[in-house]
Amino acid sequence: MTIEVTTPLRSKSQSTVPEAVRRALHVEEGDQLRWVVEDDGSVTVVGQRLIDTSQAWFWTDEWQAKEREADEAIASGRVIRYELGSAADVEAMFRDLGLEADDE
Numbered sequence: 001m002t003i004e005v006t007t008p009l010r011s012k013s014q015s016t017v018p019e020a021v022r023r024a025l026h027v028e029e030g031d032q033l034r035w036v037v038e039d040d041g042s043v044t045v046v047g048q049r050l051i052d053t054s055q056a057w058f059w060t061d062e063w064q065a066k067e068r069e070a071d072e073a074i075a076s077g078r079v080i081r082y083e084l085g086s087a088a089d090v091e092a093m094f095r096d097l098g099l100e101a102d103d104e
Contacts, residue, residue: 021045 005018022028025047032048049059057063073079080096082089094100 022047 001024003020003024005021007015007018009015017025017027017033025033025045027033027047027049034046034048036044036046038044080093082093084090084093
């Protein structure tokens with residue numbers, strides 16, 4: 001895929017990264033852009049998300065969709081809360097999950 005756009009250089013040497021370029025680089029506000037300028041004047045820009053690689057799974061689109069779904073369920077009250085210090089609640093939690101309390 002080739003994307004070619006032109007943007008003006010404004011005061012303070014600022015320019016807006018066009019939406020099509022942000023999408024192609026998979027970056028959003030707060031992410032880093034690494035600029036590599038070659039001797040021939042060509043420039044390579046690499047988007048760098050500020051995510052610890054050991055936590056990258058959490059920031060996948062699929063996982064974030066599940067996080068939003070869970071947040072909506074909590075906000076709407078569609079949750080069951082258990083007191084884990086209570087043996088009866090622990091039993092109820094396992095029962096609701098379709099497990100026995102001594103299953104692993």
